[in-house]
Amino acid sequence: MYQVIEKVASVDDFLRLREVSGLSPRPYEAAKRALPNSLFGVQIRVENKVVGMGRVVGDGALNFEIVDVAVEPNCQGKGYGRVIMQSIMDYLDRDAPKGAYITLMADVPALYEKFGFEFSRPESEGMFMVK
Numbered sequence: 001m002y003q004v005i006e007k008v009a010s011v012d013d014f015l016r017l018r019e020v021s022g023l024s025p026r027p028y029e030a031a032k033r034a035l036p037n038s039l040f041g042v043q044i045r046v047e048n049k050v051v052g053m054g055r056v057v058g059d060g061a062l063n064f065e066i067v068d069v070a071v072e073p074n075c076q077g078k079g080y081g082r083v084i085m086q087s088i089m090d091y092l093d094r095d096a097p098k099g100a101y102i103t104l105m106a107d108v109p110a111l112y113e114k115f116g117f118e119f120s121r122p123e124s125e126g127m128f129m130v131k
Contacts, residue, residue: 008041013050021070054084066104
């Protein structure tokens, strides 16, 4: 059995889940500073261990970005990613004003397409930079 907790993961759980799920590493001090600034966070707990997470960041009105959706490899394929995304979408349905722009970088596009996300190409192209 699992629990859905609408709370940002701790710094240690955040860094661990990013690493084990194959997402790029993040510096501890930056994560410690960033996580409290999240608009929304959700985590999946199994036997009191955080096995999945997701966050929403942005300005809270015009722009929202879904980030850090990650599930431990041994827990993938159980629908936890879908549960995380449903919790995020419920938050956005409650709090994002009409006309808000919601974006994400899709490592697993099929998951996000189930929630209505589309590729922005050819009108625009996603870009990024790591400092």
